[in-house]
Amino acid sequence: MFRTTILSAALLMAGAAQANDFPIRASLAANARTQGVGRPDLPLLRVNAGAGADRRVDALMRKFEHSGEAVTTFGDARVQTDKLKTFATWADGRRLVAFGDGTKVSFRNPEELNDAAPASERLSNEQLEAIGRAFIQQQLSDFIKLGPGEQLVPFSTRVEVGGGNDVRSTERPLEQVMANAIVFTRTVDGVPVIGGGSKVALIVTNDGRVAGFDFDWAEYQPTGKRVKMLGAVQIDQRVKAMASVKLDSPEVTVKRYECGLFDPGLRRRDPQAAVQGACVVQSVEKRIADPVAHARNPADGHVTNATVDVIPVGETVVADSHWPQAMALGGGGAGGQRVMPASPGPRP
Amino acid sequence: MNRTMKIAVAMVAMVGSLPALAGRFGTACQEDFQNGWQNTLPYSWNRCSGFNSELGQTDTQIFYWNLQGGKYWWEGTGDQYGLETVNIVFANTHGGAWGNNSVWAMWDQNQLAYSGNMYLGNESWGTMIFSTYSCETLKYDDGLMWTRMGPIFKGGLYVATGSMDLVWAGWTTDDVGADYADDLQHGVTIKESWHDGASDWYVDNDLAVMTTGTDSTNCWNRQNGMTWQNIAGYTRLRESAIGWYCYSGWHT
Numbered sequence: 001m002f003r004t005t006i007l008s009a010a011l012l013m014a015g016a017a018q019a020n021d022f023p024i025r026a027s028l029a030a031n032a033r034t035q036g037v038g039r040p041d042l043p044l045l046r047v048n049a050g051a052g053a054d055r056r057v058d059a060l061m062r063k064f065e066h067s068g069e070a071v072t073t074f075g076d077a078r079v080q081t082d083k084l085k086t087f088a089t090w091a092d093g094r095r096l097v098a099f100g101d102g103t104k105v106s107f108r109n110p111e112e113l114n115d116a117a118p119a120s121e122r123l124s125n126e127q128l129e130a131i132g133r134a135f136i137q138q139q140l141s142d143f144i145k146l147g148p149g150e151q152l153v154p155f156s157t158r159v160e161v162g163g164g165n166d167v168r169s170t171e172r173p174l175e176q177v178m179a180n181a182i183v184f185t186r187t188v189d190g191v192p193v194i195g196g197g198s199k200v201a202l203i204v205t206n207d208g209r210v211a212g213f214d215f216d217w218a219e220y221q222p223t224g225k226r227v228k229m230l231g232a233v234q235i236d237q238r239v240k241a242m243a244s245v246k247l248d249s250p251e252v253t254v255k256r257y258e259c260g261l262f263d264p265g266l267r268r269r270d271p272q273a274a275v276q277g278a279c280v281v282q283s284v285e286k287r288i289a290d291p292v293a294h295a296r297n298p299a300d301g302h303v304t305n306a307t308v309d310v311i312p313v314g315e316t317v318v319a320d321s322h323w324p325q326a327m328a329l330g331g332g333g334a335g336g337q338r339v340m341p342a343s344p345g346p347r348p
Numbered sequence: 349m350n351r352t353m354k355i356a357v358a359m360v361a362m363v364g365s366l367p368a369l370a371g372r373f374g375t376a377c378q379e380d381f382q383n384g385w386q387n388t389l390p391y392s393w394n395r396c397s398g399f400n401s402e403l404g405q406t407d408t409q410i411f412y413w414n415l416q417g418g419k420y421w422w423e424g425t426g427d428q429y430g431l432e433t434v435n436i437v438f439a440n441t442h443g444g445a446w447g448n449n450s451v452w453a454m455w456d457q458n459q460l461a462y463s464g465n466m467y468l469g470n471e472s473w474g475t476m477i478f479s480t481y482s483c484e485t486l487k488y489d490d491g492l493m494w495t496r497m498g499p500i501f502k503g504g505l506y507v508a509t510g511s512m513d514l515v516w517a518g519w520t521t522d523d524v525g526a527d528y529a530d531d532l533q534h535g536v537t538i539k540e541s542w543h544d545g546a547s548d549w550y551v552d553n554d555l556a557v558m559t560t561g562t563d564s565t566n567c568w569n570r571q572n573g574m575t576w577q578n579i580a581g582y583t584r585l586r587e588s589a590i591g592w593y594c595y596s597g598w599h600t
Contacts (some may be wrong), residue, residue: 001552018552018600020397021600028486030410034582042379051550066558078377084530087534089534089535091538093535095536096359106544108540110537110572114568114572117595147481151473154600156552157600158552158598158599158600159598159599159600160543160597160598161596161597161598161599162568162597163488163594163595163597164564164567164568164592164593164594164595165494165496165590165592165593166591167498167560167566167590167592167593171491171592172490172491173491173493177440177482181549183549183550194550195520195550196520196548196549196550196551199515199548199549199550202550213391214549216549243389244388244390244518255514256552263549265521266447267521267523268520269518278359280550281460282551282552283515285387286444287385287386287387287442289385289386289442289444289451289453289458289460290451290460291458293446293447295446297446299446300446300447300448301444302444302446302452303386303442303443303444303484304443304444304483304484304514305386305387305389305442305450305482305483305517306483306516306517307387307390307516307517307518308516308517308551309518310518310520313560315391322519323519324519329399340393340397341397342393342397343379343393343414344375344376344377344393344396344413344414345413345414346413346414346416346417347413347416347417347418347420347421347429348409
C-alpha cells in the first residue's frame with residue numbers, strides 16, 4: 001500500500017508527454033522531475049537588445065517583397081508605429097508586426113489559411129519539421145541566429161481545427177484541419193530554453209506552405225558566470241513551497257513539469273535580468289461547483305483551475321523584476337510582490 | 349410615457365446598432381472567491397485591467413466589475429443591467445462544462461452562471477462579442493456545444509471566444525486581455541485576435557471561437573470576416589434565423 005501511494009504521488013507529479021511533442025519535450029516530461037535541469041550548473045545568460053522594431057520591419061519587408069509565396073510583403077502596405085510596436089498591414093489582411101526591440105515578430109497571411117482538409121490529413125510532426133527547418137534556413141536565417149553551443153530543435157506541434165453543424169442536427173460535427181503549426185526552441189549546450197522566449201513558430205497550410213510565422217528570438221550572451229543548480233529533491237521542495245496550488249493534493253494533476261533555462265520572452269522579460277535555470281509546472285485542479293449535478297454524475301459539476309508556475313532552481317537566484325518567484329528568492333527588494341492593478345468593485 | 353418606459357424604448361432601439369465612433373466594452377474578472385470556494389485565479393485583475401487600458405484608448409469602458417452578485421447580471425433579464433450594456437464583454441473566471449450547460453464561477457459561494465439561463469443580444473445595447481478566459485466553456489468534443497451555447501446565441505450574440513479545454517493562469521499569461529484588445533483595435537479579425545492575444549507558443553492554451561450563421565458558408569464567412577470595426581455591419585441572427593453554428597479550435 002505504501003509503495004503504491006508513493007508511486008501514485010510520483011506519477012501525479014511527473015507530468016506527461018503529449019502526442020505531438022518532439023523528443024526534447026518528451027524527455028523533459030520523462031526526466032525533469034527526477035533529474036531537474038540535468039546539469040550540476042547552468043550558465044547565466046544576458047539577452048542582447050535588438051536593433052528596433054522599425055528596423056526589423058524594414059528588413060523583413062525587403063526580404064519578402066518579391067516573394068510569390070504565401071509569406072510575401074509584396075504590394076502597398078500601411079506602416080504604423082506606436083510605443084510598443086511597428087506594424088505593417090495590407091488590404092488583403094496580411095500583417096507584419098515587430099514588438100519592442102524587434103526581437104519578437106509576427107506575420108500572417110490569413111487568406112492562405114481558409115482551406116480545410118479532413119482531420120486525418122493533419123500534417124505529421126516529421127513533415128512539419130522538414131517544412132519548418134527549410135523555411136527557417138532559407139528565409140529567416142538573418143533573424144534566427146545561433147550562438148556557440150546553441151541549436152534549433154523542434155519542440156511541439158499544434159493544429160487549428162474547424163467544425164460545425166445544422167443547429168437542428170444531433171450528430172457530432174465533422175471536424176476538419178484548417179492549419180498546422182510547428183514550434184522550435186533553442187538549446188544551449190543541450191539544455192532546452194523553456195518559456196515564451198527562444199521560440200520560432202511556423203503556420204503551415206494543409207498543402208505544406210508556410211503562411212505565417214512568429215518568433216521571439218534574441219541573441220544570448222554568456223556572462224561568464226555559472227550557477228549551481230539544486231538537485232531534484234531540493235527542486236521538488238522549492239516547487240511545492242512556491243507553487244500557487246498544493247501540488248501533492250489528490251485533486252491536483254500535473255500536466256507538465258519542465259526544467260531548463262527559462263526565457264519568458266520579450267514582453268515579459270526584465271532587460272536587466274538574466275536567463276537562468278527554472279522549472280515550469282502546469283497543474284490542473286477540478287473543484288466541485290455544482291453538488292447536485294455532481295451527485296447525479298460524478299464526472300459532472302466541476303469547474304477547472306489551470307495554473308502555470310515558474311520556479312527558479314538555482315542555488316542562487318538572480319532577481320528579475322518581472323518574475324515574482326525570482327524576486328522573492330533573489331533578494332529583489334520588492335519581496336516578490338507583484339504590482340497590483342486597481343481591482344474591480346462589485347456592480348453598484 | 350413615463351421616464352422608465354422612455355428609457356426602455358430607447359434601449360430597445362439601440363439593440364443591434366453600430367458601435368459608431370467608439371464601441372462600448374465591459375470587463376468582469378474575479379481573482380479570489382468567497383470563503384475560498386474556488387481556487388484563487390492568479391493575475392485575473394491584470395487580465396481585465398490590461399484589456400481596459402488597451403481598448404480604452406479607442407473605445408468606451410462602461411464597466412469593470414468583479415463577480416460579487418454577478419449571477420444576477422449574467423443570467424435572465426438582469427443581464428440588461430450588466431452584460432447587455434456593452435458591445436463586447438471580456439471576462440476571466442473559472443469555467444466548466446457538462447450536460448446542457450457551460451458554467452462560469454461567480455465570487456459568491458456555490459454560485460455559477462449557467463449558459464442555459466443566458467440569452468445575450470436582445471436588450472440594452474445587445475452584446476455582440478462574449479469573450480471569457482475560462483476553461484472548458486466552449487467544449488465541443490462531446491457534440492453538445494450547441495446544446496450548451498445555443499441558449500446564449502439565440503438572443504443574437506455574434507461571437508463567443510473562450511476555451512474548449514484548458515487556459516492557463518499565472519504571471520506569464522497576465523497580458524492576455526491587453527494583447528487581445530490590441531489586436532481588436534488594429535482590425536485583426538475577432539477570431540485571430542483571440543488566438544493571437546490569448547496564446548503564446550509555450551503554454552499550450554486550448555482556444556476556441558464560436559459563431560452562428562444561416563448556413564455553413566454564412567457561418568464561416570462571419571467567423572473569418574468579423575472584426576471589432578465591422579461586426580455591426582453583419583446581420584444579427586436570433587432564434588429561428590440561426591441555421592448553423594461553427595467553431596475553430598487550436599490545440600496540440
